Amino acid sequence: DAKTTQPNSMESNEEEPVHLPCNHSTISGTDYIHWYRQLPSQGPEYVIHGLTSNVNNRMASLAIAEDRKSSTLILHRATLRDAAVYYCILRDVEEYGNKLVFGAGTILRVKS
Amino acid sequence: DVKVTQSSRYLVKRTGEKVFLECVQDMDHENMFWYRQDPGLGLRLIYFSYDVKMKEKGDIPEGYSVSREKKERFSLILESASTNQTSMYLCASSLFRPDTEAFFGQGTRLTVV
Numbered sequence: 001d002a003k004t005t006q007p008n009s010m011e012s013n014e015e016e017p018v019h020l021p022c023n024h025s026t027i028s029g030t031d032y033i034h035w036y037r038q039l040p041s042q043g044p045e046y047v048i049h050g051l052t053s054n055v056n057n058r059m060a061s062l063a064i065a066e067d068r069k070s071s072t073l074i075l076h077r078a079t080l081r082d083a084a085v086y087y088c089i090l091r092d093v094e095e096y097g098n099k100l101v102f103g104a105g106t107i108l109r110v111k112s
Numbered sequence: 113d114v115k116v117t118q119s120s121r122y123l124v125k126r127t128g129e130k131v132f133l134e135c136v137q138d139m140d141h142e143n144m145f146w147y148r149q150d151p152g153l154g155l156r157l158i159y160f161s162y163d164v165k166m167k168e169k170g171d172i173p174e175g176y177s178v179s180r181e182k183k184e185r186f187s188l189i190l191e192s193a194s195t196n197q198t199s200m201y202l203c204a205s206s207l208f209r210p211d212t213e214a215f216f217g218q219g220t221r222l223t224v225v
Contacts, residue, residue: 032210043116043202043216044155051211087155091210098162098210099170100145102155 004088009107012078020073020106022088027068031090035062035073038085038105047073047086083110115139118203118217125224131190133220135203141215142208144186146170146178148199149219155202161186162208193224 005023012018024033035047048055048062050071055062061074075082087105091098119134135144145160147170157170159178167178175197179187186205190197200221206214 030210034213036214043204043219044214045216046213049211049213093208093210098143098208099157099160099168100143100204100206100214101157101171102147104154 004103006088006106011109014110014112015077018075018078020086023070025069031092033071034089034091036087078110080110116205116215116217118220120220123220123222125193129193131193133188133201135186136184137205141205143206145204146188147202150199195224198224
């Protein structure tokens with residue numbers, strides 16, 4: 001399985017943009033880049049995913065490097081409710097389905 | 113509203129008991145997953161299933177087994193519960209395609225005493 005590397009923690013001020021980085025230097029051509037987040041006392045929830053092009057949705061934006069070896073999750077205006085653990089994951093179709101393997105993630109703290 | 117439902121939010125069992133954790137999804141998903149989450153260790157994959165009666169070991173399958181007799185239901189079984197299996201257990205499901213999102217249940221906090 002291709003691995004991802006994220007900083008252990010990051011801090012942001014409320015209403016400022018947050019850029020959460022992820023390195024995935026061994027990514028394969030068919031790996032999708034997914035981001036999930038886990039709020040306190042809840043199960044993880046999907047944030048966004050992409051393959052090659054940058055992606056936007058109502059929650060966030062995903063910027064993917066041209067060589068696909070890194071990506072950045074962008075929260076445009078952090079709120080206190082965005083304080084969570086953010087996971088960057090690669091998903092590919094293997095012979096018998098695709099695993100969903102989590103790393104340690106980045107703990108995002110948002111200051112008011 | 114799509115849903116992954118875990119049978120219990122909190123569970124207390126005795127050492128040596130056989131424990132069943134149930135997970136049901138209503139989205140006709142092929143993939144289902146079981147994880148445990150411990151402080152400092154993150155989410156670790158125990159088992160996953162990509163079809164009825166099919167199962168694959170994850171990173172930490174020892175001490176666990178699973179059953180998937182119907183597409184919507186994936187059970188995690190602790191044959192003989194031990195105190196080191198005290199943890200938060202999370203179930204998830206997704207379509208087979210890697211460009212789709214996974215949905216998680218709220219978790220079951222299991223305490224083995």
